Amino acid sequence: MPDKIRVAVIGAGALANRVHYPSLRAMPDVEIVALCDLVESKCQSTGDAFGISRRYTDYRRMLDAEKADAVYVLMPPYHLFDITMDVIERGLHVFIEKPPAVTTFQAESLALKAASKGVRTMVGFNRRFIPLMRQVRAMVESQGPINHCVSVFYKAMPEALYYRGAIDYLHCDAIHAVDALRWMGGAVDEVASVMGHFGWTRENACHAVVKFASGGTGVLMTNWATGGRVHTFEMHAQGISAFIDPDREARIYTPESPQGRVITTQESAGTDEWHVYYGFFGENRHFIDCLKEGKEPETNFTEAARSMRLVDDLYAAAA
Template structure:
């Protein structure tokens, strides 16, 4: 068990920081010693909710006055590149919420600043820590599963404009919403060599993409992303298929089905404890901190991972490398228009700004 508690400062006291990060940091045993936000009312309210000792209007002022190991930023990708560089100048590790930046050039500059400062730059892809996705990854890495050959996923939504973006565009939607799955596709299938996507649109504000991914391993990926549906209904699904007759499915974060290599249903078929299909769902009948939705959704695990790795002096993943890979995928998907986009050389995507 970790004995030392890490000291953090929170940058950005908006909706998401209050709904998810502050309670997840508390659950993970992380101290929030100070908060900052130019909106004084938000900073003050969040200081109380976070049980922090001080509220500031501006990050550099906060970091000059406080001694912390890391800053946790929940502001938006238009400002993370500037704030991260300022935070590294104060000698602290940086956690930024997704997405880390708008352009690849900015994200690469953030990485260089972290390397130069000798500090870690962590990106908030919390779905990697969701119970169901962790379970699916572990199953897909077992010897019985063979090698991952297909990753088939969908994440959809209703219409909304990202808090950090002035307008809703296909790019701001993909970067804000679908970026979680751009990271998960790599989490399950490994590095992606190329991507091809076609866009479908119903209006200026309703659109989607059908995406084909070629993995470096030779596996294939299929991803559907859109805002044609509703924010009010569950809308995530991932299926990972291995090379030995098995697949694992995660539906809406909360139901994992391990389809093993069962016998067809024929006369005389016997039940096989080793080969039948297994289903997991969270046990919501038992009070436990680990049964809280913030834990099953991955927010608590993400913060625990941050605290444990920083305490042990180990590299933290997902890092800015993963952020850069997801950002490259987002740009490539929006740019593709049916073309195969090579992700080994992202030259043509590096200076693409906002679509």
């Protein structure tokens, strides 16, 4: 890989403008060579905002014309599959947002195709890259293996319709909590779950207990029929317990610190910029570093498909 990674970006939407373009723009070893969006005005405004002069409304034309090392595909899951396949088939490395697909089968197809072409892949499961989450996990694991962890994700959105019903809330959004549970506890051996449909005809809650291959246990609590957004985590090992709210702070209890040591999320990240302390800059940095060092990204397509598969298992266990 060259010292400077040449990136082309497909999608100039809200999240992309808020977190991915600023993260890539800030990296001296990345050049955003071109961008593409179906909507001409979005091409122009994002191009102007981030100083990207080469702009396209047809991504195939962009891929053929530009010499990119890697491509970002940043759009809703029901648009992702064909575009991501086209990128992989051209032998280009690829970063996509979560969820990686509408179905697990699609996610696995993308992973298999990427493996056959030898390209690096990554899905933006940013919770794993939140500096506070990584710092706390290292602190807990320094005392011993995680024997119990908890992932909580609540929202006040009982009619959990994503993209007019193209995908369910658990595969689309609460998958952040599912993926983080796997990141904390490792491979899952057994699943018990209950689905809820509170004030709505379709599933908008899932509560589950899992047993990890390590012997530890994990608890998942997701509910879209609550009072508001709460997204928190717990990690426990013998002699240490951490309660983490990555929007704010973590409190870590040990026998020496029974009142709990507090670390704020901004303190951990060294900044109060949201896209940095909430893990978006870190995931982008990780992808670029993996390309430069020839390493497999932590949240590659195979790994992301495992989180999709666990969501399938949560539904199946509740049936």
